[in-house]
Amino acid sequence: MTAEQILFLVTAAVMLVAAVSVVTTRNLIHAALWLIVTLFGAAVLFAMLRAGFMAVIQVVVYIGAIAILFIFAVMLTRRELRDRGPQLNPGWWLAAILALLMFSGLVLVLGGWQGLWAAAPAYPSEFDSVQALGQALVSPEAFVLPFEVASVLLLAALIGAVYIAFQRKGKEE
Amino acid sequence: MDFWRNPVTDWVSGLLVSWGLSPEAAHVLTAFLAVLVLISVVMVLDIFLVWMERKIVARFQDRLGPNRLGPFGLIQPIADIIKLIVKENIYPRGADKVVYDLAPVLMMMSVLLLWAVLPLSPILFGVDLNVGVLYIVGVGALGTLAIIMAGWSSNNKYALLGAFRQVAVMISYEIPMVVSLMIPTILAGTMGINGIVQAQSTWFIVLAPLACLVFLISALAEMGRAPFDLTEAESELIAGHHIEYSGMKFGLFYAAELLHAFTFGGFIAAFFFGGWRGPWVDQYPMLGLLWFLVKTLIGYWVFGWIRYTLPRIRIDKMLDLNWKFLVPFSFALLMFLAFMHSLLRGTEVYVLGMFLSNVVFGWVTVEILRRQARQERSRVEGARAAVNAGQKT
Amino acid sequence: MQNEWIYIGLFLVVGALIPAAAIIVSAVLSPRKSNQIKESTYECGVETVGENWVQFKAQYYIFALVFLVFDVEVVFLFPWAVALNQLGVFVVVEGLIFIGILLAGLIYAWRKGMLEWV
Known part of the structure; x- marks a missing residue:
């Protein structure tokens, strides 16, 4: 394995753990913080693909604005900041089925795509993506x-x- | 990437390769060591910023400042550090320990990350990212996050209130800051900060003085320094988000604030005052570091000057200033300067034309403000006169 | 090793390590004598009343919403600003229309009294 692959696997693993924590933690602020870890992981993936603009946008918009908006919303709606509400709502199995369908759809679509296995073409030197x-x-x-x-x-x-x-x-x- | 390819780094990576490392691993390890050296130097600098800050405030308040330990009190910051390190770390009751510990680290990190894109001299800079300007904004977002984490995890009403105010101010002033940074981007045609410095054959302060002013004001708010330090309003909020922190963790917040000011002094120098540009830099590239540091220190001193001269502003006034003046003003300035730039570019009167456009724009703004103030005054006075007349009858 | 972001990654690692090291050193060296009074929430000597939650004004949320809109706008404008020099006056006009539409939105929000803190 190359160093890049190891880095990718580590990032992906961190993102998965964080994403699972978002939905399993009972503390709403912790959920928001785990969400930020997930979003930051996506920024790291963009950076590894040399999509610098996308990586920075991911941090500026998602962490700098949307995550802050979430935290403000939590603080506004919950009367108590350490409130521990019910973990699952009754419709959780619907969401699970939907997520599963989405995932299998993605696998189906990407499985038939040649680009998934081909190496990305190298950047021309002096190429300014922005x-x-x-x-x-x-x-x-x-x-x-x-x-x-x-x-x-x-x-x-x-x-x-x-x-x-x-x-x-x-x-x- | 000159910073990673100079005699010193070549020697180190050659040494590492001779020890049996692959060239790529040696390169990364060398870069790691270089980053470690750069950040250590920055941290040492930070220690002396404490001394400078205390000296500056002392002079403004007609005092002497630290003058007991060593010449001019230069050893004082070392004593401060020792005191901070051996002080007890207190976790307030009900604190969220992990988040509580992470917040100061994130705060310091968000400032240190800025040094990755700061061009110190033509051949000494971390990375010349092609999205440098947006990178600054993104790193600022991490700082915002650190403040929320600190305020929430302390389990203290005042910490939370201070953190929320600070975050509301920071996100509001981010808009004029980014828009004012877009003007150097347009003038230079690149977002890379080293590219912006290279494009300044005439300093951008001449081409866009109003953008520099907007950046200065919004940077002050972004750093949470006076006159925009209402989150630290001692008399009402005690100390804002770091009220419950003690020892080294408080020290990190404090050091991060000072270093943030210094770093933004550096950015003002890089964006508007030609960065490392100065006489004889072409012959001796390392001389650029000296020019850069001189400009940065002047910027830092101006921040201190403003801080100890102006009184604190109330939060609603602050948000009014941002949303009702700075945001429309900076967008209008951006539109106007972009238009003038594309109109005048390449002509002989470019520099003069751009400067005069700024003057005209500023004058029109002042006239509009004056007219509004007059209307407001006559409205208030008219209402008062009506009340007085009503009382007399 | 073409990717310049690896250096940013190094800054990220070192930038986290050094403050963390400062905290760890301090944790090793500093005394640990905690007691009830010391741990209590600091409110200038007044006993803490109630929980630490404060009912926040809705205004915080509204400012964050407006901020989000302008943040996304700025993101769109940066590529425009970079490409401005390569392209003609037409592009400038495009940008002016883009900003103009949003400034109209800002004036609308202002008129509706959304930008008032109190």
Whole structure:
């Protein structure tokens, strides 16, 4: 095994343990922290694939914003921070079946894909992936429309946030 | 990657290969040793930052500062360290011990990781990542996490409250910080920090002084230093997230804060003041380290100056300043400067044009603010006059 | 060894080791004489009342939501900023539209009073 493979296996094992801990720990904050470990593991995997931009985005958006949002949400909704709620809700077997189906679907799809076993083509030297991404994102032949639509999507998210905030404020008054 | 290919590292990795290691393993081990040396130097520097900080605050408050141990009190920080190390570590009742111990380590780590992308001289830098600017933001996210962990695991109301305030402020000010960093990115055409320094044949402070100002303000908030240190408001929150920490764990929080300030001084130097650029650097690349340190120390001193001059700001005022002024301002500045840059690029009046654009933009902002303040004042005074008139009748 | 992220990994390892070593050294050297009073929660000498939970304002959550939107926006803008020099004025206009739409969102949230702390 090469060093890279060992590193990958270690990262994957840590991610799996953390992911299982997210759903089994009874302490909600601990669950959020384990989730952060899982997300960080994904960032490490991106970095190992030399997808530096994706790795950094994973940390900035998922750990820096979404995980913080989760922790805020936990602190807001639970009256007691060390609350130990029920571990499983009655519909857990539905989720388990869904996860199993998802997994087998992924195996089926990826099993027939040649790229899974082929070695990745080497990077040309002096290749700046961020530069290439930026040009692809804004040049009219490529993804400029999705780029602009993304901004409308974010606007919709913002308006949704305003709406939620208003409901809350209405209740308080 | 010049940092990993110089006579010293070549000699070390050659030695390791002669001991029977494979070249790749030798390279990684050499890099490990180099990182260890760099971080150790940074930590020693950090110890003397404590001394500097105390001297600076003493001068601002018309005192002498530490002056008993050694010349100019230089040995004082060593004594502080010894005291911190032999102090008892207390776990407060009900604390979550693992998270409680991890938080200071994560805090220090989030600052040390910044040194990986800081270009110290043309040939001395950790890694020239092509996503360097976003990397700074990502590492900052780890710091945010450390604060939440510290506040939550201490099992103390005030620690939690302080941590939450600090995190709310940090995530809010992250937006103007990132947007102000996007301006050097546009000017240099790269996110790599060494590339940004190399692109500064004219320092970016000339091309984008307003971006530097926004970065300075948001960096102060991001570090949680005065006037934005309301999480440490001693009189109301005692000490914020590290209230329950003692001994070396408290020391790590304290050291991380000072080093954070120093590191951001370095980033201001790198983004806006030409980093390692200076006379004779082309002939002697290591001279860049000296220029860089001088600029960084000036930045650090300015942070101290602001800290000991301005009073603390209330949290709602702080968030107002961010969301109602800095965010719209920085986005508008970004749009304006991006447009002017693409318009003027390559022409002879580029530098002058960019500088004047900044002046005009700043002037328009000040005019708008003045008009708003006037309206607000006449509204308040009108209401008061109405009340007074009502009382008289 | 083409991947520059391995050095970041080394910084991650060393950056965790050194503070951890400081804590371990201190744990070995420092005395351990704990008692009830010393362990009690520090509140300036006042007895602690109740649990440590504090009911947080909903405003924290709302600011985090707004932050999330702008964070994602910034992520989209960085590749644009890097590629700006290679491409023409058209690209600048694209970016201006992108930012403009979101600034409109910010003004909407402002008008609706969502950015008020109290």
